Amino acid sequence: MPLFRWLSLRQLLTVPYVVLVLMLSLLLGSLSYQAGRTAVDNLSEQLLSETVGRISQAVEKHVFGSGAVLEMAFPRGVTAPRRLADEVDSLRTRFWLATSVHRELNNYAYYGDEQGHFLGVWRDGEDDAQMRLRTASEGPRTVWKFKGIHGALHEPEVEQRVFEPRQRPWYQAASRASTETWTSIYIDFRTTELVATRARRVLTSSGQLGGVVATDVSLHHLSAFVQALPLSRNGIAFVVEPDGNLIATSRGDYLRRGPDGRPERLPASASGDRLLAVSYAAALKLRHSSGEAEEGREWQGTRSARIDGPDGESVQLAQARIRDNAGLDWLIVVAVPRHDFLKAVTDNTVQTVLLGLLASGGVVGVGLLSLGVVSRDLRKLAVAARQVGEGRYDTPLNIQRRDEIGDLAQSFSAMKRRLATDRLTGLASREVMLRRIEDRITQQRRQGDAQPFGVLFMDVNGFKAVNDQHGHDTGDKVLSELAGRMRETLREHDLIARWAGDEFVVLLDNVQGDDDMRAVVHKLTEAFSLPLSCLPEGHSTSVGMAIGTASFPADGGDAPTLIRRADQSMYTAKHRTR
Numbered sequence: 001m002p003l004f005r006w007l008s009l010r011q012l013l014t015v016p017y018v019v020l021v022l023m024l025s026l027l028l029g030s031l032s033y034q035a036g037r038t039a040v041d042n043l044s045e046q047l048l049s050e051t052v053g054r055i056s057q058a059v060e061k062h063v064f065g066s067g068a069v070l071e072m073a074f075p076r077g078v079t080a081p082r083r084l085a086d087e088v089d090s091l092r093t094r095f096w097l098a099t100s101v102h103r104e105l106n107n108y109a110y111y112g113d114e115q116g117h118f119l120g121v122w123r124d125g126e127d128d129a130q131m132r133l134r135t136a137s138e139g140p141r142t143v144w145k146f147k148g149i150h151g152a153l154h155e156p157e158v159e160q161r162v163f164e165p166r167q168r169p170w171y172q173a174a175s176r177a178s179t180e181t182w183t184s185i186y187i188d189f190r191t192t193e194l195v196a197t198r199a200r201r202v203l204t205s206s207g208q209l210g211g212v213v214a215t216d217v218s219l220h221h222l223s224a225f226v227q228a229l230p231l232s233r234n235g236i237a238f239v240v241e242p243d244g245n246l247i248a249t250s251r252g253d254y255l256r257r258g259p260d261g262r263p264e265r266l267p268a269s270a271s272g273d274r275l276l277a278v279s280y281a282a283a284l285k286l287r288h289s290s291g292e293a294e295e296g297r298e299w300q301g302t303r304s305a306r307i308d309g310p311d312g313e314s315v316q317l318a319q320a321r322i323r324d325n326a327g328l329d330w331l332i333v334v335a336v337p338r339h340d341f342l343k344a345v346t347d348n349t350v351q352t353v354l355l356g357l358l359a360s361g362g363v364v365g366v367g368l369l370s371l372g373v374v375s376r377d378l379r380k381l382a383v384a385a386r387q388v389g390e391g392r393y394d395t396p397l398n399i400q401r402r403d404e405i406g407d408l409a410q411s412f413s414a415m416k417r418r419l420a421t422d423r424l425t426g427l428a429s430r431e432v433m434l435r436r437i438e439d440r441i442t443q444q445r446r447q448g449d450a451q452p453f454g455v456l457f458m459d460v461n462g463f464k465a466v467n468d469q470h471g472h473d474t475g476d477k478v479l480s481e482l483a484g485r486m487r488e489t490l491r492e493h494d495l496i497a498r499w500a501g502d503e504f505v506v507l508l509d510n511v512q513g514d515d516d517m518r519a520v521v522h523k524l525t526e527a528f529s530l531p532l533s534c535l536p537e538g539h540s541t542s543v544g545m546a547i548g549t550a551s552f553p554a555d556g557g558d559a560p561t562l563i564r565r566a567d568q569s570m571y572t573a574k575h576r577t578r
Contacts, residue, residue: 044341048318049302050414051334055226055237059322059330065102067180067326069215073098073109080202080210084117085135092131095121096149098215099129106215111202112165113211114424121546127151134163142387165212174199174212180326185219185247185265192255192263194247198326223248235336236275240268242329249276250256279335281321282307287331307337314338422475424497425483433497433505437559440507441552454511454551456521457566461544461575470536477534478543485527495576505563511551521547546574 073095083088095109103123110120116137125128127147134141141163144153165171170183183197199214222239229237239248245265246254252273258264268280286305302320309315315337322330420432428436440453460482467475479502486496486552487505495507511517528545548570556562 025381044316044336044338045304045318048316048334048336049304051229051231052302052318052320052332053238054229055239055332055334056320056322058222058225059239059332062105062219062225063196063217063328064324066106066215066217067324069098069101069106069109070180070198070200070213072101073215074111074200074202074213078202079205080113082204084111084113084115084119087136088119090122091119093149095119096129099123104216106219108216109213110215111211111213112171114166114209116164116166117211118163118165120219132159138162138166144446170197170199170214171212174201174214175209177201177327178233182326184326185241187247187255187263188218191218194223194254219247223254226250231334232336232340234336234340236273236279237332237334238268238276238280240280240331240333242331244268244280246271247330248271252276263375264408274308275315275335275337276308279307279315279317283331283333286317286319287321307335309337314558316341323473333556358503386483425480425498427483427486427504428495428497430497430499433495433499433507434559434563436495436507437562441558442508444552452512452551453509454508454517454549455562455566456504456506456508456524457499457548457550457563457570458504458506458524459546459570461546461574463502463543466535466543474535478532481532481534482528482543482545485530486524489523490528499563505566514551517551519548521549546570548573 053482081091084091091111095111099107099121100108100123103126107123109116110132112118116134118132118134118141120132121129122132127150129146131144131146131153132141133144139162140159142158143157145155147151173181173183180198180200183199185194187193188195196217196219197214200214200218201209202211202213204210226237226239227250229250231237231250238254239247243519244267245275246268249271252271254266255263256266256270256469269277271277271280282305286303301487302318304316304318305318307315315335315381317333317335319331319333322328322332420429421427423430438453444451451510463475463478466478479498483496483498483504486506490496490506490508493509495509497505497507499505508517508520511520524545524547532543548566548568549564550556550566550569552562555565
């Protein structure tokens with residue numbers, strides 16, 4: 001064929017093999033993509049269901065525990081006090097114990113009766129609390145502060161506004177309900193957080209309504225939990241009430257500003273997040289299409305579906321309904337665009353094709369000894385390149401050849417040396433220092449190495465003045481001279497790196513506590529205090545060095561943290577000397 005006339009012998013021997021390998025790679029990549037897509041569809045449904053389950057558990061922790069609070073505050077069977085003023089001490093003790101059950105979530109338990117009397121215990125902390133009391137049928141409440149369950153009441157303060165418990169929504173809702181009930185979620189305007197109230201009526205000995213006991217549940221922790229969920233970059237999770245108002249969402253807001261500037265509840269359908277709004281509409285449609293909304297039907301477990309996203313992309317959706325015997329009815333929805341799951345499959349397919357390209361070289365090498373030798377050395381270069389990409393510059397490259405591959409190996413070795421070394425001072429580069437510190441930390445953790453080490457961060461004082469007065473060429477000579485002093489002062493196994501500009505970082509291996517660190521700092525300070533020899537004739541001066549220290553593991557468990565702590569220490573030392 002005319003095409004072969006233009007190919008060299010080496011090309012003629014390799015091209016057919018390469019074509020075969022590429023075709024095989026494409027076939028394997030296609031099969032891998034199809035199999036991966038099927039597996040991802042199954043796994044994504046399971047993953048979303050597990051995420052919905054985690055939110056359900058969080059709801060149980062944040063909300064359902066309020067029933068135990070009410071039970072401890074007013075156990076079932078205990079009748080309403082005939083006269084609240086006579087039961088203040090016992091009620092205060094019970095309410096203290098009740099608010100200890102889930103103090104972070106239910107820190108307020110209170111009771112109001114048919115005479116308009118009120119008693120509530122608000123926990124400000126583990127030992128600090130306040131009792132809000134009204135023993136008259138009208139007028140404001142008195143707030144008493146106390147410490148501990150039986151602490152003395154002190155610092156009474158009469159509230160400015162009149163508090164009438166019988167007119168509060170929690171009292172009216174519970175007085176009409178035969179069982180425990182939830183009031184509508186409302187906004188605490190002091191914290192702009194959502195709060196729900198669970199209440200239960202308390203009967204007199206004759207079976208009549210005597211009062212209502214209630215507890216507030218802050219939904220701040222539930223919102224924080226949902227926001228911290230490890231979802232994909234484009235995924236979203238949210239909790240919503242039957243009326244469509246948001247309770248929590250993993251991104252964006254669940255409140256908005258009303259016309260008067262005050263915060264108000266945000267309906268899911270009005271959310272600016274298009275995926276949230278579309279997912280909520282799809283969840284409602286799935287609920288109604290299944291007949292779940294019909295009276296008497298119960299929805300158990302989690303449901304999954306695939307819907308069309310706001311831009312027409314496929315979205316995997318899972319939802320669950322949370323209900324209790326007090327009337328709570330919330331909907332949990334998790335939605336993740338399908339391409340988030342398939343990204344790993346797509347990347348794997350691309351990697352398969354790329355590996356096929358690399359494998360073509362190996363196939364050629366099987367038949368041709370010369371190409372095999374070349375491939376072996378090329379693989380060494382590839383490994384070395386990967387190690388350089390990981391920040392390892394000290395691995396030797398043993399390739400002894402006198403051809404193009406040898407030239408390439410020498411050029412690569414020279415490149416490694418340039419990357420590992422600061423061109424001006426001959427010190428280690430920034431990347432080498434970071435890698436060496438991380439390796440030292442890994443060594444200590446894996447092998448139980450008990451030898452401590454420290455990090456110094458140094459900044460030349462007055463370096464800008466040297467540059468301004470003598471020029472940048474002289475400044476470069478100053479940095480080189482200082483680098484030489486550091487090499488002469490420190491031990492051979494201590495690593496010195498130029499960090500940036502006139503900043504240097506030193507890894508001190510095997511330093512025994514702060515005394516050793518201070519001794520090294522003192523030696524360096526003395527070395528830097530000597531006059532500079534590189535300045536033009538007739539100019540003799542010295543530059544100082546601000547030095548900050550950090551030690552592992554006391555000041556950090558990774559390289560960036562140690563260096564940041566040493567940098568902060570350096571700035572403290574610099575400002576101290578000014």
